[in-house]
Amino acid sequence: MTNVLxxxxxxxxxxxxxADVIKAEVPGSGDLxxxxxxxxxxxxxxxxxxFIAQNAGKRSVTVDLKNxxxxxxxxxxxxxxxxxxxxxxxxxxxxxxxxWDRLRExxxxxxxxxxTGFGQNGPLRDRPAYDQIIQGLSGMxxxxxxxxxxxxxxxxxxxxxxxxxxxxxxxxxxxxxxxxRPRTPWTRRRRCA
Numbered sequence: 001m002t003n004v005l006x007x008x009x010x011x012x013x014x015x016x017x018x019a020d021v022i023k024a025e026v027p028g029s030g031d032l033x034x035x036x037x038x039x040x041x042x043x044x045x046x047x048x049x050x051f052i053a054q055n056a057g058k059r060s061v062t063v064d065l066k067n068x069x070x071x072x073x074x075x076x077x078x079x080x081x082x083x084x085x086x087x088x089x090x091x092x093x094x095x096x097x098x099x100w101d102r103l104r105e106x107x108x109x110x111x112x113x114x115x116t117g118f119g120q121n122g123p124l125r126d127r128p129a130y131d132q133i134i135q136g137l138s139g140m141x142x143x144x145x146x147x148x149x150x151x152x153x154x155x156x157x158x159x160x161x162x163x164x165x166x167x168x169x170x171x172x173x174x175x176x177x178x179x180x181r182p183r184t185p186w187t188r189r190r191r192c193a
Contacts, residue, residue: 001063001074004033004130006115007087008054014083015057022077023055027062031055065096074098075106083111089128090120 001024002008008023008031015021025031030046037049063077064070075098078084084103086093093114094100103110114120117129127133132153135141141151 001084001086001088001093002115003031003087004036005050005054006117006129007085008033008051010085010113010115011058012054012056014085019082021058022081023058023060024063024074024077025060027064030062065098071097078103078106078110081107081110083113085113085115087115090114090116090125 002011011021011023023031029035031051033051033054034046034048035043036051037043037047039049042048042052061073061077063074065074078098100112103112116125117134118124118127132141135153136151141153144154145152
């Protein structure tokens with residue numbers, strides 16, 4: 001249950017290490033990254049460059065967690081999964097019917113990674129963390145643009161550079177948890193910001 005960059009990148013890294021990654025997307029629009037890229041014709045067909053780069057080698061399903069059939073399908077996926085990576089804002093997956101306790105009930109061996117831009121607690125926890133937001137909050141955009149224009153977003157996703165170590169840690173933490181799992185009886189839960 002990942003969207004745009006942080007979660008898809010972590011899943012992609014797990015795939016490169018040999019995991020069978022199933023990407024669950026919302027019906028209709030799917031991952032927002034399907035519409036992001038320099039080629040409008042690819043974006044229109046749902047193959048934006050960002051989506052292609054972060055989701056190669058994954059299997060894909062659509063799941064609507066806002067209806068019972070979708071929740072049942074997701075529960076079946078969780079029941080047989082080794083790991084679940086999601087990058088919703090804190091509490092979203094719980095509001096959709098899958099709080100940590102339910103996930104653990106469905107699969108006591110599940111490794112659960114929740115990636116957020118601003119952490120699980122604190123004053124900004126409920127805010128999205130797309131690259132232009134990070135650039136603005138960091139003050140970086142104050143150094144771009146011209147005197148006639150407002151600040152401008154840098155063309156290259158700067159948050160990619162600053163958060164790549166975190167996204168890599170997410171995939172490595174999931175792998176490490178799965179390697180140690182046979183020796184430990186409890187479920188692993190990771191929160192990455």
